[in-house]
Amino acid sequence: TAAEALADAGLQTPPARPDRVGCVLGTGKGGLQSFTRLWHDLRNERGLGETTTRDPTEWFYCWPNAAAAVVSHVFGLRAVAVCPVAACATGLASVAYAADLIREGRCDVVLAGSADASLHPSLLAAYRRLGVLARAFEEPSRAVRPFDRNRNGFLVGEGAGMLVLERWEHAQQRGATPYAEWVGWAGATDVHGLIALDANGTALAQLLQRLLEQTQLSWDEVDYINLHGTATRLNDLCETRAVKAAFGRHAPHLSCSGLKGALGHLLGAAGSVELAATALAIRDRIIPPTVNLFEPDDLCDLDYTAGTARSRRIENAIKISLGFGEGLGVEACTEPGRS
Template sequence: HDAKFDFEDCNRQRFGCVVGTSKGGFQSFKKSAQQFANHPANHPDKSFPLAGLEEFPANRASVEVATTLNLQGAVLCPVAACATGLVSLMQGANLIANGYCDTVLAGSSDASLQEILLGSYNRMGVLAKNFENPQTACKPFDKTRNGFLVGEGAAMFLLEEAAFAEARGATPYAEWVTGHLATDISGLTSLEEDATSLTWLIQNCLQQAKMSPSEIDYINLHGTATRLNDIYETNALKKACGRTIYDIPCSSFKGALGHLLGAAGSVETAFSLLAMRDNIIPPTLNLTTPDPQCDLNYTPHIASSQTVNSLLKLSFGFGGHLAAAVLRAV
């Protein structure tokens, strides 16, 4: 609706769909598993209900969207843990840049408020602890931070060649300049002490964009409020951008939204584009006690007015997925 796109007047063979998620349909799988366990007489051959298996695969969302809208171009479902959302946008942009599609519906969704998933994250030690008010539990870059809260959400973007947007009189939110990927192979939740991989990623992404750090007006951080992540991200930015980083306003949305996991990258990019539209630097909520090891301008508590013509978006995922993208106002 926001893109004012007429689906009845498009080349469906050149219209792609990229919908990522960090996992399959756990809720549907859970319902089928409960039915199987509670009513064994309905399954004399002890076979699992087929409906549960059909709803569970990670690509279910992308196939469902493509089928509903009759999109007959490439259909993809990236899975890159908590970096999935940004990777999905990157894959959508690449489909257009490489000539496979003229238009792509791209984004991600995630619904992870399930007992089995919350239990897993708790065992991993990444969830916020010992809090009274969930609104203030997630504290990115705060000295007292101890983890995140899980949220749910989704965001979708209509990506198209500039010529197509111009021809139909559309007003784009931004230009996708470039995106790049890397991996930190330290482990599931471990991170390099020297942040070499992330430093290289940021530098390479800016190099591909043919931009210097001083040309970036805003950085939307991954900022999970875990002890290691926030220091890791801070150190990588300082190494990649030098002293210039102290002049670039940054922020993390997770104090406000929670961690949307597979949807984080797409939803946070959407809010970042709204910030670009409105020339606002969004705040990092719950940053009350500064951490000496996290000393950048995280825009604590209160948004500020500033022209935003370009932004750098960072997303990371469990297991070492690293993604970065540069977007520019048009």
């Protein structure tokens, strides 16, 4: 994924100025699969009292920052290599950190995004006990139903999303064609609970209003919102109420969608993958659909672009990410050259 992002951006590796190119690659929980494999090796082959492995460097791949370090090494990136961890908001937090590195003048280019591989028995069992996984479905592709009357949870997916962020003048000098332009971001914490959002969406509504103030966007200038949309009873209601509270009478005119019905919940990778989809929506002037929305919930009454993509020019878009631990993240991007 990192190689594809760099190639798509037309950037050579190693870069001519490696000290000006950074990597911000978040993971929701580090190398869980590697840790499990090594733990079984210790138990089954060497006993609980042994602390060595065949290759001591294997433990490196258990660390959350391993992905950022490896990607930087492979592509010869010598500026900062950082691994944000913010649960399901990790992807958005990673790209926001990268944007700040550029705006502070510390980097000209940052390879940013997130990855997650969480199809692990212990994690799936924990989500099942929390009651957030979809259940009682016959066809997995129709199991996750964001904003639907009959939604009952998500399915876990695995994946990664990487984006190239670049200082505007640097991109112009080399003739690059950006898909979208980063405008700004805002973050907050919903103190309602560690795994439960405020159903009224108050904290998220205030955060969206703060984002509009910081980016100097008026509420009626926003065309599209890419929602977190986990298809749980509480999340979808919280997001809907927050958007309506923040955008007032403009809310019915917003195009919205949630992608987890098609992708599953990529957890730590969700924010960067869905942000990449938002950038492509701006480029292609197409609102991606919310799939599996068959019976709208009366309480979820925004325009979710149910079932089928729709053509629309997107001058300004917002991405929302929500994470366990109640980390909230929102960002705004626009057509290139507008900000």
